[in-house]
Amino acid sequence: MRSNPNILVISFSDIRRDARLLRQLSVVKDFGHVTTLGYGTQPEGSDEHLQVPSELPSLPQTVPGVLKLALHLHGASEFAAPALRRARELLRDRQFDLVISNDARALPVAFYAAGDSTPVWADLHEWAPEERTHIASWRILVAPYIRYICKKYLPRTSAQTTVAGRIAHLYQETFGVQPQIMRNSCPLQDLEPSKTAREQIRLVHSGGAVPGRALETTIKAVVAAGERFTLDLYLVPANDGGKYLRELKSLAEGSPRIVFHDPVKPAELPKTLNQYDVGVFWIPPFNTNARLTLPNKLFDFVQARLAIAVGPTVEMVDVVKKYNLGIVSKGFSVEEIVASLNTLNPERIENYKQAVDYAATDLCFEKDAAVARKILTDLLDKNR
Missing domain, CATH: 3.40.50.2000 (Glycogen Phosphorylase B;)
Known part of the structure; x- marks a missing residue:
């Protein structure tokens, strides 16, 4: 591995507006050359950005793509989404020392970029199989696909994180992985409680x-x-x-x-x-x-x-x-x-x-950043 590792961070979101991603990047940037892949322009903490056009959906939405989901042709659905196909094109012939996949839907792209030997860290922001199950079409068409992605790829990841203990237990119980906890905390602020109003x-x-x-x-x-x-x-x-x-x-x-x-x-x-x-x-x-x-x-x-x-x-x-x-x-x-x-x-x-x-000193990102630093250190050291 190079002395300045190449690290890829994937998120099908506008990373500049994603608080969890920005905090993640604030740690990752200290460990190597960071390439981000996602919607929007280059975020802070990124050395290089591969921009996916925001109009390209990250799940299949064309008639053939939706038909594949409906027929549970999940293997054929992995790159049916336009955003994932574009991501694959942007990553062609590139090599990385570590890949970070944010959310389950990014895992096919992460393993495409990782190849046979590069470790993948899956940061699972919530319980992926039920992300939007309150919407009937998502529950019927997408949820089985996300379960397929989690079952196929999560056991192959080298590290996993999620936001809280009960969700971590769901991943362990369902997919046999043991995510570490990285809460959605923000950095410690030098503030004091404001004076409490008496009237209202x-x-x-x-x-x-x-x-x-x-x-x-x-x-x-x-x-x-x-x-x-x-x-x-x-x-x-x-x-x-x-x-x-x-x-x-x-x-x-x-x-x-x-x-x-x-x-x-x-x-x-x-x-x-x-x-x-x-x-x-x-x-x-x-x-x-x-x-x-x-x-x-x-x-x-x-x-x-x-x-x-x-x-x-x-x-x-x-x-x-x-x-x-x-x-x-x-x-x-x-x-x-x-x-x-x-x-x-x-x-x-x-x-x-x-x-x-x-x-406040316990419920801050500095505590959760320590989890990220240990994962990054361990995975990059193993890949030397």
Whole structure:
């Protein structure tokens, strides 16, 4: 292996907007020459970028491609997606010392690039076989294909990571691999808890305006909770042309206590959120990933030094209760959310904020970066 290893990072996303990928690259760049492959232009941390046109889908969508999925011709489906075919063309005749595949759908390209001897690290951001099973066409056509990809390729990977323990257990139980845990944490921030307002409790939520996250329930709950509460929303439009975000704004019309803001870059979020009191996220368990989510935003709230309010989502509950970070509602209905909010007062919020401040050094990317560094060191050393 060369003294400056060639490392390939694959993600069928716009890496510049993908917080987990940007954090991954912040570590990987210290280990060699980094080539990224994905949508959008070159991200920070990349030495060279192979750009896949954003209009090329990463799953089969043509009539022949969909027919292959419907007939469970999964081997023939691996490069039926236009984005994967283009990726294969971009990688032709290139050699790498390590390949990192982000999400299961990138695994065929990763093993094409790796050849017979190059190690592959699979960073599995969530439970891949049920990524979008709340959509009938995805559940019927794509889920069996993703299971095929995981069954074929994951046992051949040299390392695996995922975001939380219960999802890691699913991979172990289903595909016989043992992923290490790399949470969706953000870097430690040099911030202190803001002074808690006495008159109103300032709630905040940040993330994607994605149907299924039930942000309409959040808005209704804040309206129902009364004048003591305000809600500020920093939302990124979904891939629906902003339709759901417009619906949310329409729902909140007439309530001056609910304010929508432009989205903020991931690196700037904790400082922006620091002015508020409580970070909120009540996501109903509409599929396995929703039921087991341990999202970026929880760690953004921690680094912003906010108290936290969540529903009974098990991975988030484990963190909130372990460190005494905030409150957990009994369920996901408007009434149950309001009941939990009504337990808050300035004194309790200040106590939660102090607990969050204490926990911030443990719930930060520096802890998870150590996992990535060990994987990179081990795999590159083995390949020398």
